[in-house]
Amino acid sequence: MTATTVDRPAPRHAGEIKRGVVGRLVDALGSGVVQVVMVLIGLFWLVPTLGLLVVSLRDEAVNNAEGWWTVFTKPAQLTIENYSNLLATGFTASFWNTVFITVPTTVLVIGIAAMAAYAFAWIDFPGRDTLFLIVVGLLIVPIQIALIPIAALYGGLGIFGTIPGVVLFHVAFGLPFAIFLLRNFFVGIPASLLEAARMDGATEWKIFSTVVFPLGKPAIASLGIFQFLWVWNDMLIALVFANTESQPMTKALQSEMRQFGTNVDILAPGAFISVIIPLILFFAFQRYFVQGMMAGSVK
Amino acid sequence: MTERLNGPQGPSSDDGPPPGPSRSSDAEGSAVAGPGATPPESGTASTPQAAPEVATAGAAAPTAVATRRGRLGPSPMIAWIFLLPAALLLGVWVIYPIGYSLYRSLFDASGQSFVGLANYGTIFTDPGTLTTIRNNLIWVVVAPILVTTLGLIFAVLTERIRWATAFKLIVFMPMAVSLMAAGVIFRLVYEQDPDKGVANAILTTVRDTFSPSQGYPDARPREGDTVRAADGGVVATGQPALIPLVGIKAADMPPNAQPAKPGGSGTVWFDFTPGGGGRNGQIDGTEKGLPGMTVEAVQNGRVVATATTAEDGTFSFEGVNGPYEVRLPRSNFEAPFNGLSWLGPTLITPAIIGAFVWVWAGFAMVLIAAGLSAIPRDALEAARIDGATEWQVFRKITVPLLSPVLLVVFVTMIINTLKVFDLVFIIAPPSVQPNANVIALEMWRVSFGGGNNQGLGSALAIFLLVLVLPFMIMNIRRFRREQS
Known part of the structure; x- marks a missing residue:
């Protein structure tokens, strides 16, 4: 005062x-x-x-x-008895399933989205703006819309209940946000850098991989964290597309919910194990996490 | 760094859509001529300061700019190579399913016979799905306002404490936790037994602190006694009044009860000698008083004094003259407060919304705090110097300046509440789930969770898409506006 x-x-x-x-x-x-x-x-x-x-x-x-x-x-x-009991059961397998779903998804989303974002940001092509508006529109499409059609498709392809099926679904639904985030970052890269490379006769692929991708690291880090947490924490997609062999921790724990009250000794340590890695990532990289979130929502 | 990530308002604002299509099409015509030198105009204009320059250049020599741009940009074909993987995935996994769901929603459960819009009719007539719509409506009305308001309050208050970073970390942390784990966390919080669930533990503690009334749910006078039951309570006469009660379970007996004594205006006691041998209506050596009973003195139907029994069951009225009746009102015989049944059919949706707020308030707080730090301090200071109170500053300056961020948070929360699934699925016990059901959960339940009706499931998915459609259009519009 x-x-x-x-x-x-x-x-x-x-x-x-x-x-x-x-x-x-x-x-x-x-x-x-x-x-x-x-x-x-x-x-x-x-x-x-x-x-x-x-x-x-x-x-x-x-x-x-x-x-x-x-x-x-x-x-x-x-x-720590609950933990040692839990790890002696099949829960370890679902931990690794979570890892095997999350890591490839994150890598694929970053790679595929970065390429698309580069095209949207730095290559002039017909229909570019319309296409990007479609990506903006797809940002909030509910996952529910694809559950039935893709389940039918996977049934036909024979990848229903497999890890690749779960991964591909995640990648597709991660892309709109990823492309949006990276494109907005890439357009801010000084044009002179690209011009110089193009003058030198560098191919677009070379410019993308040696100039734009390395410069985009901060945004890629944000996206990586975000995507990792999103996939790690997903339950709905796993519920539909994974079976008991390929199920991640969220689905494994969900199937224990029915006996809630009698198996808290499984649920509580399981839930805690499932949040340890996200929490570590969150505390270690919260700066990137916050930045990714802001970039994604303050449109 | 953060500014960069917020791209659209900054650098990118120069290659906006209105001039866009024409620009790209004239680039298309000639771009094939010479790939690989100076990039198109988006390069020159990539800093806001450069924008006017481009404008003048364009006005002065439009043709020159156009040809220069066209000749030197990379081929549009290359763009398609870069876009191909993303386009394929989005096409097959996101766009094609929209069409398929639309088509599938017109068929029955088996997918064999065409039923027209009957599945949509079911959504709006079936009591089960109507409940889900009602619940989603509650969610959309309540949760976004709660989250945005709390986020705003937290963001403003964090500016006044030194440990703001720690506070933000704590409130923001649930964002990293899966909704599944958050569900387990809140199942534990909401456990009915106050010895297990922390919500009821707090409620009962607070309540016992403010009204420490002791409940004796099954206590009653013995049949044929002078003391009689009336109106849910117990009435006795005589001064001092001896009020023997029976039927009290061992578990309901307060641990601080002492052997009963006659005295004061009377005694309320448990007229039962463990092991037998006591005389009815008489205070025997080992019989205990009933502490914490509310006792009223009634004259001509009016309560003239109240007292509470001591550990030995005695009570005394102050300043009562003449004969009176002693009454133990009904409240003494109600079961002690055991907390709320959070997971019961009535409170389940508010309880889950509570968990939702716990998860998302940090998100709102961080976004709003970022907006807050961008408000010019001078404006606030000037208002304070002019004599505005903190409340006026907040209402007339802070909130209006924050309104774009508040809108973003609010809209994000509406979308999230429309799609809410995990929390409801995990927190609501199976028996209560029909009461807590929401559209997204019903869609899963109907199609995969035993309902086995993918026609109705598809219709629900389309319904959900239609609900978020306005926000999709809003996003696109806002993006276009910011780009131009």
Whole structure:
């Protein structure tokens, strides 16, 4: 509060000072209140995840007997038994399925989208603007629209229930966002760099791979993180297109939901394992994550 | 860096669509002539400062610019090579399915017989699907407003704390967690038993702090006693009043209950001696008082005094003259508050919306905070110096300046609520799922989750697409506007 504005007419001045004193009091009080409110909100956001972690680290009998918050007075409850039991089951396989679905998808989306984005940004061709508007339109097409048709298609091709089928579906639905993001970044690359390369007689492929792609790294990193998390965390596509052999963790855990209450000792550690890698990525690369998100939504 | 990623407003704004088609078509005519030298005009104009320059150049010598551009750009054929993989994937996996779904939605479950628009008719007549539409409506009305408002509040408040980065990380973190895991997290939060679910644990604790009434759900006077049951409560006479009750389960007995004593204006106690041997209506050695009972003194139908029983069951009224009746009101005999049944049919949708808000508020906060940091501080300071209160500054300056970001967040949330699936599927227990059902989940359920009716499933998918269509058009329009 800036109350001490000197060059004011007298009545106004008095009012200012009065407001200043009250204002300062309100400020001091207010900032205390704000601090408390913010701590409470922070707790509100932290507690659910903390609950999952603690529950995953306690014996089922203990979980049934008392709330997870009693762990603060009885830390001896903690055990990693649930985790070791879980890893001894087929859950490890679904972990690797998640990896085998997520990594190729991310690589493919980046490669294919970067090529398309390059064409949209730096090559003049008929219908370019219309085509790009279609990509913008496809940004929010609901996945549901493709479930039945692609299931039929996969049935015909014999890739229903396989990892490649899941990957291709993810790649296709990842492309509109990826092309949009990268194209918007690529158009900002200084034209002089491309001009110089074209003058030197470099092919378009060479310009793309040696000039534009390396310069696009920040955007590609953002896209990579985003795409990785999106695929890693997907459940719907896996639910339809993966079978029990190729299922990722989300689907494996979903099939355990029916017995919720009796198998928290499987669900809680499973859910926690499934979020560990996203959380690590998130904390390590949150800058890129935020940038990708902004670029994707502030259109 | 961030500015760059926000591309469209910046550099790219020069190659906008209105002049676009004509530009590209005249480039097309001559581009074949000479690939591989100076790029087209989008190069020269790639910085905003260069834009006027291009404009003047174009006005001065249009033909020269056109030929120069056409001659030196790469061949459009090359563009198609770069676009081919993306076009193939988008064509087969995204665009063709739209057509197929549209076609399939006109056929019955088996796909054999044409039924016209009957599947769409089913959507709007079947009580099950009508529930999903109603629920989606609740979602769309409630969730985006909640998320945007909370995001705005958090973004403004983070500017006033030193640990803003930590706060943002905490609130933003759920964005990295899968909706599936978020669902498991909230199934645990919403557990009915206050000894398991943290939501009810907090509710019961708060409530017990403010009204520590002790409930004795099954307590009642013994048949044929002078003390009688009335109107859900218990009425007794006599001063001091002895009020023996029976039928209390061991689990309902408060741990702090002490052996009952006569005294004060009377005693309420559990007239039962474990192991037998007690006399009915008499306080025997080991019989315990019932603490926390609300006791009222009633004269001529009016409550003239109230008291609460102590650990030994005694109570005393202050300042009551003349004869009165002692009444234990009904509230003493209601089951103690055990929290809300979050996962029951009534509260399930609000409960899932709560989880949704937990997931998305961070997204809203981060976007709005970025918008907030772009607001010129001078404008806010000037208003404060002119005597505007913080609230006025917020309402008249901050919010209007933020409105584009708020709109983006709001629209993104509408789209997300229309498509909401995972959270409902995971949080709602199977028995309650019909009450919590939404369109996206019903589409999956009908086509793959046992419904086995891909005709109706396709119709639901098309319905969902139609619902997001306005936002699709809005996106395209906004993009074109920003480009021109």
